[in-house]
Amino acid sequence: MAADTHRQQALQQAANAARYAPSVHNTQPWRWVVRPDRLELYAVTDRQLPVQDPEGHLLLTSCGTALHHACIALAAAGWSYRIDRPADAPLAVLHPIELGPVDPTAIRHFEQLQVRHTDRRTVTDDPVAPAVLDDLVQVSEAAGARLHVLSRDQVIELAVLVEHAQKAEGADERLQAETAAWVGGERPAGTGIPAASLPQEVPLTTVAERDFGAAGSLPPGAGHDAAATYGVLYGPGDEPADWLRAGEALDALWLKATEHGVSLLPLSSPVEVPFTRFELRRMLGDIGYPYLVVRLGSLDPDHAGPAHTPRLPTDQVIDVVE
Numbered sequence: 418m419a420a421d422t423h424r425q426q427a428l429q430q431a432a433n434a435a436r437y438a439p440s441v442h443n444t445q446p447w448r449w450v451v452r453p454d455r456l457e458l459y460a461v462t463d464r465q466l467p468v469q470d471p472e473g474h475l476l477l478t479s480c481g482t483a484l485h486h487a488c489i490a491l492a493a494a495g496w497s498y499r500i501d502r503p504a505d506a507p508l509a510v511l512h513p514i515e516l517g518p519v520d521p522t523a524i525r526h527f528e529q530l531q532v533r534h535t536d537r538r539t540v541t542d543d544p545v546a547p548a549v550l551d552d553l554v555q556v557s558e559a560a561g562a563r564l565h566v567l568s569r570d571q572v573i574e575l576a577v578l579v580e581h582a583q584k585a586e587g588a589d590e591r592l593q594a595e596t597a598a599w600v601g602g603e604r605p606a607g608t609g610i611p612a613a614s615l616p617q618e619v620p621l622t623t624v625a626e627r628d629f630g631a632a633g634s635l636p637p638g639a640g641h642d643a644a645a646t647y648g649v650l651y652g653p654g655d656e657p658a659d660w661l662r663a664g665e666a667l668d669a670l671w672l673k674a675t676e677h678g679v680s681l682l683p684l685s686s687p688v689e690v691p692f693t694r695f696e697l698r699r700m701l702g703d704i705g706y707p708y709l710v711v712r713l714g715s716l717d718p719d720h721a722g723p724a725h726t727p728r729l730p731t732d733q734v735i736d737v738v739e
């Protein structure tokens with residue numbers, strides 16, 4: 418097979434693998450253009466959440482997870498690559514460089530793409546082992562954002578901030594209507610959060626999970642979040658490029674957690690409300706800008722979690738240019 422055809426096929430497969438990346442409310446706000454020698458990533462503002470995410474922070478974080486998924490797929494196909502980050506559109510350009518022997522570690526990472534998912538059940542009483550936490554801290558830093566693990570006192574502070582954010586968002590009718598559209602409603606086919614992924618009732622935890630305003634069919638589990646670890650992903654900048662990086666780090670962290678059998682649940686409400694985002698930054702001691710809160714923990718292995726959420730068909734997120 419000609420090298421160019423091989424390259425473009427690998428790029429197409431990488432864009433396809435990126436369809437399974439996590440995104441806020443499963444909006445999948447990205448589009449790929451597959452060219453013979455490169456892969457371009459664009460944000461799709463039609464699938465932005467204008468009320469909840471007016472600045473596009475979560476849109477860019479979601480695009481970052483897709484970018485990282487594509488990189489994992491390219492590496493698993495044996496390609497080395499370079500990422501360019503133009504100042505304007507596209508958000509990123511992936512250039513494959515050379516095809517070489519496939520590293521088994523890359524294959525292991527790739528396998529996690531099929532396993533990773535969001536599970537909103539309560540965690541068990543088994544805490545995440547310190548060595549695993551250390552690994553997760555290292556993995557997210559290497560991928561572009563740092564993970565600050567919260568102390569017990571900080572978890573209580575976080576619970577207060579989350580409650581404040583949820584109250585503010587709960588009182589915003591436009592925001593409630595926007596959320597409802599992605600968890601039921603007239604959302605585009607292949608997007609949004611199905612009832613099977615939402616708890617039957619919001620679990621009673623110290624740090625509240627997002628209230629999507631709709632009861633689902635997922636048994637929430639008997640546990641609490643007493644043994645959960647909470648962390649804040651943060652970094653030195655608050656520009657669009659930083660939020661894209663945050664998404665790459667979130668994805669790297671999530672895939673590594675999956676590999677360790679650790680469940681990760683993102684909690685974005687405290688970074689959506691300006692006041693709580695500011696307070697979260699203060700809680701970090703002004704060492705950086707907060708991008709997202711994550712809950713880490715173990716799940717009941719005897720009960721299956723939710724089925725995978727839907728995805729948009731390939732032709733709606735990938736354009737191939739010969």
Ligand SMILES: Cc1cc2nc3c(=O)[nH]c(=O)nc-3n(C[C@H](O)[C@H](O)[C@H](O)COP(=O)(O)O)c2cc1C
Pocket residue numbers: 437438439440441442443475478479482533534535536537609610626627682683684685686709725726
């Ligand atoms: C940037 C971002 C923010 C998210 N925020 C939340 C959140 O606050 N609460 C929640 O339950 N899930 C949150 N999620 C998880 C998404 O809802 C989930 O990724 C999406 O529905 C797709 O499902 P999957 O992860 O099972 O593939 C977030 C995901 C991303 C990428």
